[in-house]
Amino acid sequence: MTLRRWTRPGWEGILRSLRYWLTPGMGIKRWLVLLLVGITELALALAYVLVTIYREQPLPPIFYYITLQFIPRLGRAALFGLLGLVTTGFALLRLNRTLLSPFLQPGRDVAEILHRHRQRERGPRIVVIGGGTGQSTLLRGLKGVSARLTAVVTVADDGGSSGRLRREMGLLPPGDFRNCLAALAEAEPLMTALFQYRFGRGTGLNGHAFGNLFIAAMAEITGSFERAVAESSRVLAVRGQVLPCTVEHVILAAEIRDAEGRIHRVDGESAIPEVRGRIERVWLIPEHARAYPETIRAILEADLIVLGPGSLYTSVLPNLLVEGIVPAIRASRALKVYVCNVATQIGETDGYTVADHVRAIERHVGVGLFDLVLVNSRVDVPWEEIPEEVGELVRWDGQPIPPYTVVAMDVIDERMPWRHDPEKLARALMTLFERSRR
Structure with a gap:
């Protein structure tokens, strides 16, 4: 050889x-x-x-x-x-x-490697607020343009492996933290794959992700969930930091209007999409959960704040409902961009347009929280080939949505057009950021 x-x-x-x-x-x-x-x-x-x-x-x-x-x-x-x-x-x-x-x-x-490293070290301070697949997708793209990243993660998740660990060990739900750590990791691919591995059998292990168990064990060793996430970041050589919106244990509640016009109250993030109807509002229990101080500091020092993409009612809004987050965003001098989802989410945003997403945020936190709305411009997608569990394309009719500036760009993944492409989305956000600086 x-x-x-x-x-x-x-x-x-x-x-x-x-x-x-x-x-x-x-x-x-x-x-x-x-x-x-x-x-x-x-x-x-x-x-x-x-x-x-x-x-x-x-x-x-x-x-x-x-x-x-x-x-x-x-x-x-x-x-x-x-x-x-x-x-x-x-x-x-x-x-x-x-x-x-x-x-x-x-x-x-x-x-070339040193040049790109220096560029990332001098990149803008970016704060990404959200949760779920959308947030980790964006982080994978942004870690190539800046090393000064902060992911602000919701702690309202109560389903699956995260919900079990939350109930049995009293932890904050580690699932979204695990996804963000894996997305920002610079470690060997095998280590990242191990962190994301989910057990498919075994008494007590079935359904658990290894990364969730790792964070839970680290929390026991270090004495706090926040320290566990920080130490896990070192193991995975994470570029940036992952912070909770709050360290208080919160429950996400919702009011849902069914087809007959009746209002149903639902407690628990995982239960909300299971109730058919239109979500009227969501709130946290307790309502006055205080924001994590490091998260507030990161928002105030940011150059660019990105809301979404991610589940509107169960990923993005739970962060904004934490006391102190919205005032910090409004006080920050950063460029603020809301990234609207490419597709609607069944059981949560059925039939929503871009304007519906924006107005839903306004109903909960007021008008003018962000400067720009970034939407997908690709409409030539063979939507009949999309899996049934995916909703429909989020439409924008080209009409303005005051007081925001709506920007349409091609940001979809060619292989999975109901999701964002990490590199396309990161390039689009950096283009908007550079324009704002000029």
């Missing part, structure tokens, strides 16, 4: 690498200059020694040719200088590849 050594094609690769090295803010040029100064000082010291020997010691005639005395001094200086630059550059290139080869991916240049 032969091992293929990584190479980049000729001068094109060299020039591309050089462009990355010379990009402002890389923190490289200053040390290269210092290195050159040090080498020059060593060369001067050696030159003084050689000149002293040359002048004071008798040397054989062959040294006339070895020292190139038949060439003018400026010519000799240029020749040796050129040879020195080529030799030094080649040595540094080989040294850097040798030292960093264990950390490089095939086809990736160290200068």
Whole structure:
């Protein structure tokens, strides 16, 4: 078996690498200059020694040719200088590849990797508020553009593995935290897959996700759920941080109007989509659950705040209903964007348009919480091929939704057009952010 050594094609690769090295803010040029100064000082010291020997010691005639005395001094200086630059550059290139080869991916240049790392470190402070699949999808895209990410997660989940751990151990529900950690992870893919693994059999284990059990065990060891999430972030080499909207145990309640016009009260996040009808409002029990201080700080310091995507009534709104979250968003000087879902959610937002989503948020927290509404512009989707458990395309008729600016972009996943594409959505948000800065 032969091992293929990584190479980049000729001068094109060299020039591309050089462009990355010379990009402002890389923190490289200053040390290269210092290195050159040090080498020059060593060369001067050696030159003084050689000149002293040359002048004071008798040397054989062959040294006339070895020292190139038949060439003018400026010519000799240029020749040796050129040879020195080529030799030094080649040595540094080989040294850097040798030292960093264990950390490089095939086809990736160290200068390119460092350049992108620096860009992410200087990226905007982004706060993503939501929960469920939509939030983790967005985070997977955003971690490529900024390392200063904060995911604010709802703690109202009471179904599945999270609900069982919440009832049996008194924990905050770890499911959405697990999904966010996995989305932001830089660890090996096998570790991420392990974190997301769900047991399919076994007494007591059936239905549990390994990551949920890991967080639960870490909470027992560290003494707090917040510390458990932070330590889990280190294990997975998470880019950014994952914070709860509150550390109080809350229950999500809803009033649902059925087809006959009767109002039904439902307690429990997992039970809400099971009751057929139109959701009139949702609230938290207790109603005055206080926001987690670190979450408030992240919102106030943010450059970009993103609401959604995610289940409107069971993922996005439960965060906004926590006392202190909405005032912090309004006080923040960040650009605030609401990302509307691509598809409606059966049992929750049946028949909703983009305007219906926006007005539902307004009924709960007031008008003008965000600046922009980002909607999907792709309508040429073969919706008849979409699975039955998925709702319908969320429509926007092109009419304004005051006082917001509605922006339509292609943000759907080509393979699953009822969901957002992580990279498309991240690019769209960064485009809006750059426009706002300009």
